[in-house]
Amino acid sequence: MRIVFLGPPGSGKGTQAKRLGQKLAVPQLSTGDLLRSAVRGGTELGREAKNYMDAGRLVPDHLVTQLILNRMQQKDCADGFILDGFPRTKVQAEALEKALKVNRIPIDVVIDFDIAEKVLVERLTGRRVCPNGHGEWHIKFRSSVLSGFCDVCRALLIQREDDQESKIKTRMEQYRKDTEPLKKFYEARKLLRRIGATGNPAEITAQIEAALPQPPPAPAP
Ligand code: AMP
Numbered sequence: 449m450r451i452v453f454l455g456p457p458g459s460g461k462g463t464q465a466k467r468l469g470q471k472l473a474v475p476q477l478s479t480g481d482l483l484r485s486a487v488r489g490g491t492e493l494g495r496e497a498k499n500y501m502d503a504g505r506l507v508p509d510h511l512v513t514q515l516i517l518n519r520m521q522q523k524d525c526a527d528g529f530i531l532d533g534f535p536r537t538k539v540q541a542e543a544l545e546k547a548l549k550v551n552r553i554p555i556d557v558v559i560d561f562d563i564a565e566k567v568l569v570e571r572l573t574g575r576r577v578c579p580n581g582h583g584e585w586h587i588k589f590r591s592s593v594l595s596g597f598c599d600v601c602r603a604l605l606i607q608r609e610d611d612q613e614s615k616i617k618t619r620m621e622q623y624r625k626d627t628e629p630l631k632k633f634y635e636a637r638k639l640l641r642r643i644g645a646t647g648n649p650a651e652i653t654a655q656i657e658a659a660l661p662q663p664p665p666a667p668a669p
Contacts, residue, residue: 449528454630455561456623458568459645465532467653474528477519479512485581504615506622509539517547537626541633556661558634561645572616576605
């Protein structure tokens, strides 16, 4: 199944993409993770993307689109994927639609994460991440076992540059201006399903599962 997760920063798309990806045995394709990995690796793309990311602004469409379309070519995507953080603009949504059309593998469903902005700010400002990309924790809701250090590599957890309050404002503005209009784009294609993204992760996963299209019944013997 090919699924798009649409929602503002901090709405839990990453957490849910990991949970659902495991259940459905399809990979989570997070453009944010791919970009951060390029930054850590010091690649040309990483160097280009870093300033935009640190400022809380969107990385130019052509860079992100190329990155994700390449990733989608890999073998593990043959049976589907969950797109987490892509598309984020109409240009990206159109490029995705075009690429999938060529391969005759359309998107099955777009899950829209509905959540109040007040909750998002609390989630983002309290988030702490492993500098080596091993995951994320929260000062209030999810502490690491070795409080303040990564459970995997024991590095000191840090706050993402773009999780500072001033940058969050920019990210929300970008979301409203560029990404929110995609709801209409996918509504027009009858692909959009809205879920309430406040509550415990298991409940939210259950809502998403209920919103997924059901496979056609097996033919009678
Ligand atoms: P995320 O981890 O999804 O919050 O993404 C972190 C940052 O990566 C964003 O604030 C953008 O700077 C960049 N980014 C991630 N996905 C995209 C995208 N689809 N288009 C443009 N920039 C992106």
